[in-house]
Amino acid sequence: MxxxxxxxxxxxxxxxxxxxxxxxxxxxxxxxxxxxxxxxxxxxxxxxxxxxxxxxxxxxxxxxxxxxxxxxxxxxxxxxxxxxxxxxxxxxxxxxxxxxxxxxxxxxxxxxxxxxxxxxxxxxxxxxxxxxxxxxxxxxxxxxxxxxxxxxxxxxxxxxxxxxxxxxxxxxxxxxxxxxxxxxxxxxxxxxxxxxxxxxxxxxxxxxxxxxxxxxxxxxxxxxxxxxxILQIKRNFEVEMGVLNLSVNQLLGLETGDVLVLNEVDKPMVCHFGGKEKFVGKIGAKDGKAAVKILGIVKDVEGKKEKIEKVKESNSVLDN
Missing domain, CATH: 3.40.1550.10 (CheC-like)
Structure with missing residues (x-):
């Protein structure tokens, strides 16, 4: 070889x-x-x-x-x-x-x-x-x-x-x-x-x-x-009326007829699309139906929570 x-x-x-x-x-x-x-x-x-x-x-x-x-x-x-x-x-x-x-x-x-x-x-x-x-x-x-x-x-x-x-x-x-x-x-x-x-x-x-x-x-x-x-994809659009923190003891004590106090209805609220926070809006009515007015867009970046609060505050000032 x-x-x-x-x-x-x-x-x-x-x-x-x-x-x-x-x-x-x-x-x-x-x-x-x-x-x-x-x-x-x-x-x-x-x-x-x-x-x-x-x-x-x-x-x-x-x-x-x-x-x-x-x-x-x-x-x-x-x-x-x-x-x-x-x-x-x-x-x-x-x-x-x-x-x-x-x-x-x-x-x-x-x-x-x-x-x-x-x-x-x-x-x-x-x-x-x-x-x-x-x-x-x-x-x-x-x-x-x-x-x-x-x-x-x-x-x-x-x-x-x-x-x-x-x-x-x-x-x-x-x-x-x-x-x-x-x-x-x-x-x-x-x-x-x-x-x-x-x-x-x-x-x-x-x-x-x-x-x-x-x-x-x-x-x-x-x-x-x-x-x-992509344009034909359907996702749920949800408006977050409010978030409430309860202890386990309070949760177990809830009964029929109890009232949970959330956000004031005239305050801006977070809108979710596909399960993600995308917009800040304000609820109202149009043509006799419940409606949401989009006040701002929240991009999926760092500091998103701060952006949401900033948009809420700016719109609250305008309302006042």
């Missing part, structure tokens, strides 16, 4: 030939990171709970010996995806993750993600199709659109890895492992990309090309959507 190194030579492993260069794998990592962020956002919306997705590992392995032979039947779901006429990739999900999503989609709770061995039913396959086609394909297409512009569609869904063969056993594949967290539960999603499926695009899979085509600015339509969404 030392003599080979002196001659500038190295041993070539015919069982694990390097088809993806280091730059190819690094570019895949960058692209899948974009997919992960978008998928996490879509998954959170689907489940109505916080979800995080991040790239754990990107490596190249032989498809037969290091991928298919190390998978057990009915532990994972293999979504064989067509990219074009012959090109295919695999999206791999844990069965336990699918069952938790299926329970949520059917009106139940998102159950704890457990390691399960199960041949999924046709009804559960519909949940797989819904998840993949609506929440995985769109961010995947968006992440890779500057490298290749495939139209993803499901070829078949399997739980037996032997029926998920998409290339020859000796072909090298890029195996991308994603760590998915929903609340405190963890699971993994894997993406398998055979070299033969993307060989014609491998030159485009470079760091310079990925960075050149990546947008650094938020699209105007997304900004418009976010602004519109």
């Amino acid at each position: 030392d003599s080979l190194e002196k001659l500038g030579l190295s041993v070539y492993d015919f069982d694990r030939p390097d088809k993806f260069s280091f730059e190819n794998l690094r570019s895949l990592d960058s692209l899948i990171s974009v997919f992960s962020r978008n998928f996490a956002t879509d998954l959170s919306g689907l489940l109505r709970m916080p979800a995080e997705v991040e790239v754990k590992k990107v490596e190249q392995v032989p498809f037969g010996s290091e991928y298919l032979e190390k998978r057990e039947k009915d532990e994972s779901i293999y979504v064989v995806t067509n990219l074009g006429d012959k090109e295919q990739i695999i999206l791999q999900l844990d069965v336990g993750f699918l069952l938790a999503i299926h329970s949520k989609q059917c009106g139940g709770n998102f159950e704890q993600i457990k390691k399960v061995k199960k041949n999924i039913t046709d009804f559960e396959k519909l949940t797989v199709e819904h998840l993949v086609e609506n929440y995985m394909y769109p961010p995947l297409r968006e992440a890779f659109k500057n490298i290749w512009d495939f139209k993803y569609h499901i070829e078949r869904i399997e739980t037996d890895p032997q029926y998920a063969k998409i290339t020859v056993p000796q072909d090298m594949v890029a195996l991308i492992t994603l760590d998915v967290r929903v609340r405190t539960d963890h699971t993994q999603v894997q993406i398998v990309i055979p070299f033969l499926s993307i060989e014609q695009f491998i030159e485009s899979l470079s760091t310079d090309n990925v960075l050149k085509n990546r947008k650094t600015e938020t699209p105007p339509e997304q900004i418009f959507y976010l602004n519109d969404h």
Whole structure:
């Protein structure tokens, strides 16, 4: 071995030939990171709970010996995806993750993600199709659109890895492992990309090309959507009529008919929006209905209490 190194030579492993260069794998990592962020956002919306997705590992392995032979039947779901006429990739999900999503989609709770061995039913396959086609394909297409512009569609869904063969056993594949967290539960999603499926695009899979085509600015339509969404958010607007400090003994001694004296109604009062002090206002009436006149805005900064008292005092002086 030392003599080979002196001659500038190295041993070539015919069982694990390097088809993806280091730059190819690094570019895949960058692209899948974009997919992960978008998928996490879509998954959170689907489940109505916080979800995080991040790239754990990107490596190249032989498809037969290091991928298919190390998978057990009915532990994972293999979504064989067509990219074009012959090109295919695999999206791999844990069965336990699918069952938790299926329970949520059917009106139940998102159950704890457990390691399960199960041949999924046709009804559960519909949940797989819904998840993949609506929440995985769109961010995947968006992440890779500057490298290749495939139209993803499901070829078949399997739980037996032997029926998920998409290339020859000796072909090298890029195996991308994603760590998915929903609340405190963890699971993994894997993406398998055979070299033969993307060989014609491998030159485009470079760091310079990925960075050149990546947008650094938020699209105007997304900004418009976010602004519109924020403006539609509803929160409670509450007027604090007063605060009263009572001892536990006084609280226990309260009876029906007791009167608690709060602020005078003609004094400025604190207004809350979304549970936070935002305004100082004065209660009154307009058109025969109770109303609040905003006298000042309290920003969420240090010295907020002092600002509230200052606005109250200034308005009290004006009233006098």
